[in-house]
Amino acid sequence: MAKWIPLWLHKLSSPPVFYGFAGKLRPWAIALALILGAIGLYGGLVLAPPDYQQGDDYRIIFIHVPCAWMSLFIYAVMGVAAFIALVWRIKLAEIVAMASAPIGAAFTFITLVTGSLWGERMWGTWWTWDARLTSELVLLFLYLGVIGLYHSFEDRRQGARTAAFLALIGIINVPIVHFSVNWWNTLHQGSTIRLLGPSTMASSMIWPLLTMMAATKFYYIASLFGRTRADLLSLESGKDWVREIAEKEVRG
Amino acid sequence: MNPTRKRRLTIILSILGAAVVASALVVYALQQNMNYLFTPSQVQDGDATRYKNFRLGGMVKAGSIQRSNDSLKVTFTVVDAAGAMPVEYTGILPDLFRENQSVIATGHMDGARFVATEVLAKHDETYMPKELKDAMAKAHQGKHIDESASQDKSQL
Missing domain, CATH: 2.40.50.140 (Nucleic acid-binding proteins)
Incomplete structure (x- = not known):
């Protein structure tokens, strides 16, 4: 074992420890996601002023942009987990990668649908084959490919490893989606929120957007932990720790 | 790190590296060929x-x-x-x-x-309230700064 990894992280990768840890954290993540989501939506849909050129139509940004960020963020998490799963064959990493795929696919789908609605109102078209829209659609297909490949194997661990390979190669698409608006002439506008340099959005509109970003992150944690726990139970169904939990459930 | 993991790490890193180089070349080539629009x-x-x-x-x-x-x-x-x-x-x-x-x-x-x-x-990536936009337009007047899309929708 590598010496630079702290002991608690090693312990966390053991299924029973992670099962308990995720179970304790999940209610907090759900609560934070709901509270922050309510605050963010109220701030975005009610408190934030209308935009100077798009009026009230721009408010779909408070759904569209956080979901788009999550579609990329979850893919990055899935890619890293897939890498760990392929090299170190850690069962938890396989499960995390595979449990992330449906959540990421859902966020990507919401991004495409809300973007389409917004585009119809502002640009005058539901869809156009510009670089940003096309690469985001490719991202959805990558997610669906990972899900499909995972489920096409009888042996779930072998399915997970094969799908992890696709997930890992597909990670190349993440920077392409992000930088597509800079690299090519697109109908889609450039990035509003920038880590380097000033953002081009009034502060009264930015805070609900950042709150929604936090809410979607917590939702992802809650959803991922729930899925991971369920998958851990079914994959480890013959083990003692699962039997103990099952017996406790029956008795309680 | 044991030899098996080291071997897997090398294989996966080299495949990933090759894929990155391949897509970087494709992206670079498309930048010159793929025109969404002409001015x-x-x-x-x-x-x-x-x-x-x-x-x-x-x-x-x-x-x-x-x-x-x-x-x-x-x-x-x-x-x-x-x-x-x-x-x-x-x-x-x-x-x-x-x-x-x-x-x-x-x-x-x-x-x-x-x-x-x-x-x-096409719209830009700037979002701000109308009052702020008006205030900025006023500050820019006399400086001859060409503001794109400075008119409001209702004035059309």
Whole structure:
């Protein structure tokens, strides 16, 4: 074992420890996601002023942009987990990668649908084959490919490893989606929120957007932990720790 | 790290590296070939002659919009830094279409004019309340700063 990894992280990768840890954290993540989501939506849909050129139509940004960020963020998490799963064959990493795929696919789908609605109102078209829209659609297909490949194997661990390979190669698409608006002439506008340099959005509109970003992150944690726990139970169904939990459930 | 893991790490890193290099080359090549749109000056330089249908992108010149009285026909001029191109379109324009707005028109050349079958409005990545925009426009007055899309929708 590598010496630079702290002991608690090693312990966390053991299924029973992670099962308990995720179970304790999940209610907090759900609560934070709901509270922050309510605050963010109220701030975005009610408190934030209308935009100077798009009026009230721009408010779909408070759904569209956080979901788009999550579609990329979850893919990055899935890619890293897939890498760990392929090299170190850690069962938890396989499960995390595979449990992330449906959540990421859902966020990507919401991004495409809300973007389409917004585009119809502002640009005058539901869809156009510009670089940003096309690469985001490719991202959805990558997610669906990972899900499909995972489920096409009888042996779930072998399915997970094969799908992890696709997930890992597909990670190349993440920077392409992000930088597509800079690299090519697109109908889609450039990035509003920038880590380097000033953002081009009034502060009264930015805070609900950042709150929604936090809410979607917590939702992802809650959803991922729930899925991971369920998958851990079914994959480890013959083990003692699962039997103990099952017996406790029956008795309680 | 044991030898098996080291071997797997090397294999996976080299495959990933090869895939990154391959896609970087594809992206680099597409940057030169893949044109979503042509600007008026590019069209006038003859860059778009090999396409029958293409997209023309640029800014709607102020004062150039002329609407027909008895049909949906609209003519306007699309400009970029160095060129201008008259455009003809029949149909319903998007809400954001107005003077000094970036638009992308799909269509073909008919002589010197561009006949569009679809006109899309492009908007920028700036979001701010109308009051702030008005205040900024006021501060900019007299400094002769050309603000793109400074008119409000209702003034069209």
